[in-house]
């Protein structure tokens with residue numbers, strides 16, 4: 001068939017969703033049907049900060065059952081989520097709920113890893129920016145706790161769900177690239193590195209590429225979901241950012257993208273990795289993309305700064321209306337602090353407004369006083385970090401960036417998009433909001449024959465179905481509220 005429907009499971013750090021995607025490659029159409037949305041978030045247990053994977057699995061299977069009720073013809077399932085986090089299994093049994101990447105234990109692993117292998121050598125091998133929670137650091141911390149010894153396999157979150165659904169133990173490549181244990185040159189598990197770090201090579205599953213199959217649903221699962229037997233789970237760009245980049249309606253040779261949700265992933269798409277000293281010093285990553293492309297990007301803190309601040313303000317039960325807060329932020333006049341949105345102090349959950357104020361005090365900048373000013377300060381700081389990362393991506397990669405695409409939830413934030421355009425001096429094209437789910441849908445649709453061609457062909461479908469909103473850079477706007485002193489640490 002040249003048209004059909006697939007089901008996408010997309011798990012973000014604050015919510016998950018099940019979406020049906022209808023794709024007709026011949027007619028050039030693409031449409032989404034939102035089936036369910038459910039909350040996600042960290043759970044603090046005695047052992048540290050974890051995910052409630054079991055609860056997520058319950059919610060996503062309920063969503064899939066609803067999806068098959070709505071459209072019994074849905075041809076396959078694809079799963080994506082945030083990266084780096086994993087479960088250890090002994091046989092079929094999960095050894096506890098996965099740790100959340102914001103758990104602080106990974107810090108201990110950093111010393112162990114860099115003691116065994118200096119970061120510059122590591123970067124040449126895996127091409128990854130330094131993030132203290134990259135899987136290899138988590139595993140080094142895990143090794144010290146002794147848990148690793150009893151594990152027979154390790155599965156990253158979407159692969160774990162693929163395993164529960166089908167029984168197949170596989171490692172999808174785009175997400176595996178975020179572990180730090182895949183060689184950037186070959187795209188295969190780096191066995192020598194794994195051995196040097198004292199990790200058990202036997203726990204890592206065979207790699208599969210987006211578009212390949214995990215196989216059919218287990219019989220019991222198909223019955224539970226009310227899905228026709230034989231329905232397969234298709235590997236998609238299971239790292240959410242890889243799926244999002246598939247759905248950026250861009251011309252990769254002259255565009256940068258910002259996949260903006262909890263994080264702001266800012267970069268360009270390349271055919272070859274860039275692992276120069278300059279790229280390492282700028283902390284740019286070479287993550288695996290769909291169809292062997294390279295996601296050359298940098299992690300900026302993202303809307304986490306805002307959502308975690310709001311969570312802090314709401315801790316005594318008060319409810320804050322986000323759109324009212326953003327409207328108030330937009331009408332702030334006068335200068336607000338522009339802080340370094342990359343500062344690692346903003347990583348852990350907690351009192352983010354307090355930490356922003358602390359940053360300002362340390363840098364001799366007047367701290368925001370009201371919630372509206374905090375929100376504005378966060379938006380200006382993100383916009384500044386986004387613009388800076390776009391410039392750096394361009395310099396390091398040689399891509400002559402003419403437009404910036406913003407996809408994900410951040411595309412809804414008009415002030416953020418406009419200020420990014422202003423600060424970068426480049427037009428921002430905002431949308432689609434559901435880029436991650438769309439990328440998931442498109443890779444499945446291509447595997448099913450509902451669409452065909454390279455990523456450019458898939459992006460043409462996105463551009464037709466979801467025309468982006470354009471923000472022109474307004475030079476005059478940089479004169480108002482926005483411009484506090486720009487200070488980077």
Ligand code: LFR
Nearest residue numbers: 081082083084240241263299
């Ligand atoms: C975005 C994302 C980023 C990754 C971070 C942690 O959702 O997947 O790409 O660096 O979450 O996994």
